[in-house]
Amino acid sequence: MSAPSVLIAGCGDVGSRLATQLLAGHWQVYGLRRNVSRLPTGVLGVAGDLFSAQCPADWPTATLDYLVYSAAATDHDEAGYRAAYVEGLQHVLGWLKQHGQQPKRILFVSSSSVYGQQDGEWVDETSPTVAGGYSGRLMLEAEQVARDSGIPASIVRLTGIYGPGREWLLTQVRRGYRVAIDPPLYANRIHVDDAAGLLAFLLEADRRGVALDDAYIGVDDAPAPMAEVVGWLREFLGVTEWADDASVRRAGSKRCSNARAKALGWMPKYSSFREGYAAILEGRC
Template structure:
């Protein structure tokens, strides 16, 4: 039985773990308080910011998914959690003389700074001029130079159960200017978990994984288009002026490489994904 450790086992990690349990894998979730993890999960109590190896670190680790969530865009927290946290996990593996068969490090399409509606692939320059982007890239580099097979998965904006911010903004009244067109990229929580599961199963079959994948749905869409669609479903109208969604950047991310690997999103666009949430 393969043993998967999910470090930073939050919403996406839990959805991933449930999928891997269905495939007959052993799954352990690492978080500060693991008591809320579903039945069937092994529980590892640890703070990724701290260097000390958890007392209940498992004896055998075949695969690792590193997917913590900072919760706020604070550069110091990002460095402590994403860069130093990954160093800590790699250190624990080394102390235990463990060399997993593959490491998946979950990153973000926020590393791309393109802002004029350009199409972005894994090979596009990742030079976003934000305080947190260089730290995400540093964490990616740590993973890819870890000495074990590793891949980075750059996810777009995650939405799904419990992630209803845009829905509530539209419901409460939102102004979205038509110009300049503001492209957005998203992925449903279940599709994010599905992509990670697909890559783990591919690695376990012996397939050679690419060093980087972009995880988004099939259809980048302008924020105005998405908000208009949601307003129609909610029976409200967008405001002619007022508060905006405070989004920055405008790029179109391609999931072609992930699709070429055999993955298909369950929710190919915002329409299917949000319809599943609105009922």
């Protein structure tokens, strides 16, 4: 069997970790980003701008078995999200068509922001997607672009990604971060290595002929109240002081289920925030 090929469009942090995992499995990996010098060794660079309709000059001419669309917005407003997720995907699909390429499947990296639930209820891939903000609405629009592409598509809705270099919460806890305790504010997380691992798992499953569903949620095994997460981190870090400002209550509270991905055989390496943050703080990831 010849080595499968994949183009990772938007090959940043998650995409690069995915590329590294696939290279270890002898995939041929193309990575599209503006600065290809930052791609992992072994990735075939495609210097391009997802925000431009101009096809990259070094677009691969070989067969592309898979497309992973893993963009990140550079401007966190409505126009920025539309450019990154809706228009960027449309550009890539146009470039594929321009070169007569028809991948076997698209994995579109989306977000749990498509779920607007706020009362701590459990959500899965069959739950209503009634996004309250522009980010969720535009993600849903982009998901539909993927589904309407004429290429089989699976949507991967990642929850709050954390890991090395993604340490906002750790910084806040060290400063005495306060969060509301009652009612509990549930948060959902996935370690960045597990986010990449889920994408790799789905690609390998499809390669073996496993039938994939149209959507998966990427989350660890244990959504938890923010107060519990902060309390555990305070103890681990030895933080004893609290910030002077009042408790913070962020909008939205839901518990995302990974049952569908686990039924397929995927298991997160970091099953909860405890394992993941301990690995970061102990320098093990």
